[in-house]
Amino acid sequence: MISFYGKNFLKEYDFNKHQLETLIDLAEDLKTKEKHGIPHRFMSGKHIALIFEKQSTRTRSAFTVAAGKLGANVEYLNKNDMQLGAKESVEDTAKVLGTMFDGIAYRGFEQKTVEALGEHANIPVWNALTNEWHPTQMLADFLTIKEYLGTYHGKTVTFVGDGRNNVAHSLLITGAILGVNINIVAPESLQPTLSVQKLAKDLQHQSGSKSLITSDVEKGIKGSDVIYTDVWCSMGEEDALEERYNLLHPYQVNQALVDMTGKNTIFLHCLPAIHDTTTDVGQLAYEKFGVHGLEVTDDVFRSGYSKVFEQAENRMHTIKALLAATCGDVY
Template identity: 80%
Template sequence: MVNFQSRNFLKEYDFDKEELETLIDFAEHLKTKEKHGIPQRFMSGKQIALIFEKQSTRTRSAFTVAAGKLGATVEYLNKNDLQLGAKESVEDTAKVLGSMFDGIAFRGFEQQTVEALGEHSGIPVWNALTNDWHPTQMLADFLTIKEHLGTYQGKTVTFVGDGRNNVAHSLLVTGAILGVDINIVAPDSLQPELSVQKLAKELQEISGSKSLITANVEAGIIGSDVIYTDVWCSMGEEEQLDERYKLLNTYQVNQDMIDLTGKPDTIFLHCLPAIHNTETDIGKMVYEKFGENGFEVSDEVFRAGYSKVFEQAENRMHTIKALMAVTCGEVY
């Protein structure tokens, strides 16, 4: 039996293939139980700290709701509530929080911060996103693929856009662990870090999967079972709109790209938020500047029946529930 008790989840390769698959399967089991109204109070009386340096909709909601459904209480701490790294070291903060809480979720900038929390707190720490990795997103993504395609084994997942970001890196490594082929379709200047590519290759030697990293849209898209993208320009980066559009406009996920897969059951994923129409500030700017009704994805694709983005978002809660339950709860 896999032993998760008191373990950290700081990056995807903290867990091996069997462990990741166990988590995904357990999340699917908990989701089914929830749909039938069966309670899952594996963490009654537990106290969870959410340390968030970055804004969040899905991740914060997923941890809060999942903890509540498991019987735990959540304390939300943003960057203004703590002295983290300013007047108090991460190590000291970790020791203090570890003496009071039963688990910590960290969403922030530096991977070394969440690693230090995991090293010094003495309680399970979960990476809810750093600049380097987004492991809890991966659990939701591969559960969604399994639900809609029956399996992720033998499938090809293609990420299109900015291949240097944490989601692209995490997909490349998670696919390598699980034995899923991963394509990254991105301009030469926006392809994954070489260290991440090297790690993925090492993991692929074990799993037997492969990857294709290319700037050629047609070469990367044909045969894809899943097309996945992420925002090209986040809030606060408006000054980069022109540069991003110039680099990435031929990488927009639109119906022509979906048709290029040659697969009748290809699904579309996006970790959200998405710039797919003019109902956001950035969406309005994109339309005014470039005449595009959508940036990284067209509104047609985003709203299509094969788009599973909202199921994917819901699965953040189910997979985070499974992760917290097995590492911090009374499951076994």
């Protein structure tokens, strides 16, 4: 039996293929238990801290609900509640919280912050998103692919859009670990950093998977089992909307693009999505560019092959597995 207890999850390659697959399988099992009302309170009496420097809907909700269903208590700490890095160092904060809590989730900007928490807290620390990586999202993504395609092994997942953001980087690395082919279709100026591409290549030697980084939409899309996209402006980049639109509008996921796959595919998006004009950003895009959606059209987003809300639900099930395995009594 794999021992996860006490381990950090700061980036995807903290865990090997067998460990990641064990977490995905455990999430599937816990999801089944929940659907059948089978108790699984593996964290009764435990306390976890959520340190969130960035806004969140799915991630905060998933950690809070997952911990509650496992029997743990949650304390939410936003950037205004603490002195993290301002009047108190990350190291000192980690040592203090590590004496009071049983685990810490961090969602913020710099990877070095979550790495420092992981080094000094002496309890499990989980990366709930940094500018560089989004590992808990990956667990949900590959569980969703497994549910709807039967397996992720040997499948081709194609990310379309801003290929140098945290989700694209995490997909590239996680696919390389799990043996999933990952295509990144993006303009040359928005392709994954060379260091991430090199790491993926090194990992692919072990798993046998392949990657394709290209600006050619048709070449990158053909044969894809999964089409995946994300917002064109990540948090803090909203001022770059016009620049990003000019670069990325040829990479919008619409029905014509999906048809290029030449096969039945599923659509994924980590959300939130700008797919209509019902949001402030969607309305601004309509006023500036005359479009009714940005990275994805509404018909694709609402289609039968779109699994975005099932993917969102799986954030909770996979985070529950992560918490239970690293901080609970499941193993």
